[in-house]
Amino acid sequence: MAILIINNKEYKVPDGSPIADACHQEGLVFDCNTGVCGQCQISVLEGAENLSGLTDEEKDLGLDAETRLGCLCAIQKGTVKITF
Numbered sequence: 874m875a876i877l878i879i880n881n882k883e884y885k886v887p888d889g890s891p892i893a894d895a896c897h898q899e900g901l902v903f904d905c906n907t908g909v910c911g912q913c914q915i916s917v918l919e920g921a922e923n924l925s926g927l928t929d930e931e932k933d934l935g936l937d938a939e940t941r942l943g944c945l946c947a948i949q950k951g952t953v954k955i956t957f
């Protein structure tokens with residue numbers, strides 16, 4: 874079980890699960906869900922190493938390990954703290 878903290882609210886989620894559901898619950902706007910629009914951008918405050926690797930879409934947008942797309946990230950393990 875992994876812990877995802879979004880704007881200081883904690884979610885327990887299975888290891889390897891996408892973070893999109895929890896982000897939706899916190900009100901993050903998703904438009905395309907495919908890494909094109911960039912509306913779901915998040916800031917990773919802690920635990921960037923516990924997220925899935927940068928996708929080609931994120932690299933194309935010039936993002937890095939601390940600035941990701943909520944629609945494409947999965948939490949692999951441990952604790953990740955994000956905000957948007």
Ligand code: FES
Pocket residue numbers: 902903904905906907908909910911912913914942943944945
């Ligand atoms: S919802 Fe469009 S890039 Fe994530």
